[in-house]
Amino acid sequence: MKKVLIADDKYENNYILEQLLQSSGFETKTAENGMDALNLALIEPPDLIISDILMPVMDGFQVLEEMGRDPQLKKIPVWVLSNLGQKDEVERAIGISKRIQRGLNTKA
Numbered sequence: 001m002k003k004v005l006i007a008d009d010k011y012e013n014n015y016i017l018e019q020l021l022q023s024s025g026f027e028t029k030t031a032e033n034g035m036d037a038l039n040l041a042l043i044e045p046p047d048l049i050i051s052d053i054l055m056p057v058m059d060g061f062q063v064l065e066e067m068g069r070d071p072q073l074k075k076i077p078v079w080v081l082s083n084l085g086q087k088d089e090v091e092r093a094i095g096i097s098k099r100i101q102r103g104l105n106t107k108a
Contacts (some may be wrong), residue, residue, distance in 0.1 A: 007032075060099070
């Protein structure tokens with residue numbers, strides 16, 4: 001069974017993603033901050049990480065930086081799920097496999 005680590009400081013986001021993924025046959029673990037996500041990934045590396053960027057203790061950018069320093073963790077695909085949409089913020093998230101923007105873009 002494929003393992004997915006979900007990292008978001010909002011319980012509701014973790015819960016919704018966890019329910020969707022589990023109902024599709026994935027094993028999931030959740031973390032409420034970047035430090036917990038990094039520790040969980042080191043203990044039991046997942047097949048995919050879905051992470052928010054703005055989290056307490058260690059943000060998603062820091063998680064990506066730390067993962068890039070670890071030979072085992074840097075191989076794990078990371079999807080970023082975030083409200084951030086500024087070009088410079090997106091470019092800072094180097095190493096992500098996919099970026100999913102939350103919210104609606106109301107600018108035409």
